[in-house]
Amino acid sequence: MEPTLPQLINxxxxxxxxxIPTRLVLAPMTLLGHVAFRHLLDDLGGCGLMFSEMCGAxxxxxxxxxxxACFRWxxxxxxxxxxxxxxxxxxxMATAARRVAAEGLFGVDINLxxxxxxxxxxxxxxxxxxxxxxxxxLVGHVRxxxxxxxxxxxxxxxxxDPHLPVDLARRLEDAGADxxxxxxxVAPDVRTRPARWEYIARVKAAVSIPVFGNGDVFDAGDCxxxxxxxxxxxxxxxxxxxxxxxxxxxxxxxxxxxxxxFLETTxxxxxxxxxxxxxxxxLRRFKRHGAYLASNxxxxxxxxxxxxxxxxxxxxxxxxxxxxxxxxxxxxxxxxNLLR
Numbered sequence: 001m002e003p004t005l006p007q008l009i010n011x012x013x014x015x016x017x018x019x020i021p022t023r024l025v026l027a028p029m030t031l032l033g034h035v036a037f038r039h040l041l042d043d044l045g046g047c048g049l050m051f052s053e054m055c056g057a058x059x060x061x062x063x064x065x066x067x068x069a070c071f072r073w074x075x076x077x078x079x080x081x082x083x084x085x086x087x088x089x090x091x092x093m094a095t096a097a098r099r100v101a102a103e104g105l106f107g108v109d110i111n112l113x114x115x116x117x118x119x120x121x122x123x124x125x126x127x128x129x130x131x132x133x134x135x136x137x138l139v140g141h142v143r144x145x146x147x148x149x150x151x152x153x154x155x156x157x158x159x160x161d162p163h164l165p166v167d168l169a170r171r172l173e174d175a176g177a178d179x180x181x182x183x184x185x186v187a188p189d190v191r192t193r194p195a196r197w198e199y200i201a202r203v204k205a206a207v208s209i210p211v212f213g214n215g216d217v218f219d220a221g222d223c224x225x226x227x228x229x230x231x232x233x234x235x236x237x238x239x240x241x242x243x244x245x246x247x248x249x250x251x252x253x254x255x256x257x258x259x260x261x262f263l264e265t266t267x268x269x270x271x272x273x274x275x276x277x278x279x280x281x282x283l284r285r286f287k288r289h290g291a292y293l294a295s296n297x298x299x300x301x302x303x304x305x306x307x308x309x310x311x312x313x314x315x316x317x318x319x320x321x322x323x324x325x326x327x328x329x330x331x332x333x334x335x336x337n338l339l340r
Contacts, residue, residue, distance in 0.1 A: 006253035016149030016178030022048035023234035046248030057087030060096035107149030143176030
């Protein structure tokens with residue numbers, strides 16, 4: 001009999017000599033996977049490892065971890081948090097990685113996936129996929145600079161060819177990467193086509209280090225299929241984790257959440273945003289989150305527009321209270337038009 005989803009998830013996994021308790025992890029999400037959201041996620045339980053927002057390597061050595069917008073964490077999460085670094089200069093990346101290691105965090109994650117033009121024009125993120133040898137050299141330089149786990153998140157490449165990620169995965173393993181998170185889309189594709197899960201299977205077969213699959217997992221059935229069809233060691237949840245942060249505990253075998261879970265967790269997130277950020281930053285972060293919350297509901301666009309136009313978090317609270325007075329119709333899968 002094939003293992004169930006909870007059985008697949010609830011297995012420890014060793015990454016670079018350190019062990020995580022479950023194989024469902026939070027993918028790095030810029031402006032979404034911040035300290036307030038991770039606090040909420042921790043309280044809900046079930047997440048094996050959390051990745052930070054993307055942090056610019058040039059700034060990390062000089063950041064104040066108690067006030068920085070991105071390079072920030074709670075002491076309680078340090079051992080389960082990996083900091084994602086963005087950069088194209090090997091020495092700057094290594095210097096930033098040493099700061100991460102010195103802080104006692106779980107590890108360093110190297111961004112080879114961000115395809116935003118403003119990032120790629122500086123030869124960072126997905127731009128590095130165009131030179132696999134240089135990308136592997138950068139990872140090797142970071143690996144030699146720290147003793148904590150070094151992981152890499154990467155995409156297929158700049159054209160749809162399964163040989164590209166397989167070749168890069170082997171190079172990254174040879175360079176010393178301890179685990180890979182693979183998002184099987186080409187760099188220019190901003191989720192306009194389905195993720196090619198069959199490429200995850202090829203990458204997994206090509207290396208001996210752990211591989212996390214990422215992309216288009218929106219319900220428990222998707223997660224189970226990704227495990228079974230790709231052979232991946234774990235699943236990195238992105239968009240759904242923001243929309244429904246209790247899924248880590250639920251898919252791991254926890255009880256179904258109560259009907260009020262959406263309002264309860266959202267109000268708690270607002271309180272945490274107020275705790276960790278100034279009012280302007282907190283509001284901006286929540287407006288980003290609002291699309292993910294709204295994606296769960298029929299007529300969610302109405303909710304999102306109200307959140308987007310709210311002048312402050314007090315107004316957001318009033319909007320949410322009004323929206324949930326009558327239970328909204330829940331969609332079986334999130335509205336992807338809100339998650340582009």
